[in-house]
Amino acid sequence: MSEDGTEGERGTEYFERLVDVDRLAEYLEAELGPVEEYEVRRHQEGHSNETLFVTWGDRELVIRRPPPGETAESAHDVLREHHVMDSLQGTEVPLPETILACDDDAVMGSDFYVMARVEGDVLRTGEPERFQNDDARRRIGEELVDTLAEIHLVDYEAVGLEDFGYPPGFTERQVERWSEQLTWAFDVTTEEREVPELYDVMEWLSENVPEDAPSTLVHGDYKLDNVMYGPDDDPEIVAVMDWEMSTLGDPFTDLGWMLSYWWDAKDPDPPQATDTLTKDFMTHEAYPTREELVARYEDATGFTYDREADRFYRTLAVYKLAGLGEMFFRRYLEGNSDDPMYPKMREGVPQLAARARRIIDGEEPL
Incomplete structure (x- = not known):
């Protein structure tokens, strides 16, 4: 059946x-x-x-x-x-x-x-009723960052993943790869509208790649709606999902990606056209702030997340999301998808480009 x-x-x-x-x-x-x-x-x-x-x-x-x-x-x-x-x-x-x-x-x-199959809840649009209290909200954030730390602390050689990626030059290759993806999408989408701000972001990222990052197992798409919390009243992550982008590389690309989806009360509203990708229910005062998440990550891993480099890592995350959005928009224009999210990227990608620029300019601090 x-x-x-x-x-x-x-x-x-x-x-x-x-x-x-x-x-x-x-x-x-x-x-x-x-x-x-x-x-x-x-x-x-x-x-x-x-x-x-x-x-x-x-x-x-x-x-x-x-x-x-x-x-x-x-x-x-x-x-x-x-x-x-x-x-x-x-x-x-x-x-x-x-x-x-x-x-x-x-x-x-x-x-x-x-x-x-694992039973539990994925928090895409808000919390289930059992988590609608201050203690649970705090634990949601703590569990999220603690589990990321566990991924980055894996002895990847001991588990047989020593050939799973090539860490040297990983972060620079990320910039190059996503710039190529954007350029591919622009071949079609610029006939509809241009996003010149992304070229400025592209140049800034290329010139500001951090050096001397640790090398760990990297999930590649680690964020709140790619983990599952178990059915108990006390939030506990029971499964990390969607490992298709995983490799060996710079763990701070994972951290920056997670942080780019984690909104603080001090932030401007998320881009309206990407509302299916970005939710801000974690702006409730009981949730940890991004700064608190980073401090907890540093305590758990022993790594130091440079606050100046944070601008790069969160900008890279938003740049990658803009790249995804522009590829979605190209596929929509070519008639290769009926996903209702794809046409929203006409406005969504320019909004993401503006957000990346704000992070670069220090207008969305950690």
Whole structure:
């Protein structure tokens, strides 16, 4: 039995491109044994790899696979994602149990992996009722930064990830990579409107890459809505998700990315056109401030996060988000997506560029 959360004929067609439920059942039966109850559902959140929820007898499973189409061959490396998660089993990093990985395209038309489903809440638009008190709000922030510290403290050689990336020059390559992504998007989007401020940001980032950063395992997309808090009243992260961008490199790129999504009461309002990507409920006075999160991170890791370099790391984070937005906008203009968020990037990317400029100019301090 299968079920897709998307309404209409197009949703059914897309679901069938994602999974042949009968072929998947054959694979799972061969690997996990026969069951009487079987159901597949598509998870609707996210804009990258596809997530399927599978009921297999009394087990609740999650399958991660690339989106169908050409991009599945060149990006969205789910087996890399599985590799890092599998290597981290048994460490202090909270993760779902990894169960299977498959590189046989005959099963689903792509690589995929299977993990156990974890129960809890992802905080995308606000807190669940059980967390609507001052102690819980404080713990949400503390758990978030403590878990990031655990990732950065992993002995990546001891868990077999010594060849997972190339730390020297990592931060400089980040600037170069995202500048290339933006330039690619501009080839089409400048016919609609230009964002000249991003060229100024690009130049500033290139000239201000920090030196002598530590080298650690890096998650690559660490933020509040990429972790899951367990069902208890006391907030505890039970799973870190979306490891597809993970590598070895500069841990402060992770910290800056997390901080760019964490709003303080003193900040201006988030860009309106990117409201699906940026929420500010953590401006409530009970939540830790960014400065408090950084101090806790330093205590946990022993690393010193230079406050002047913070301008670079948070600017880089917003620049990367602008790059993502501009690529979304190009795909919308070319007719390659019906995601309702993509056309909002016409105004959203200029707003993000203005925010990056404010951080550079010291108008959005840590």
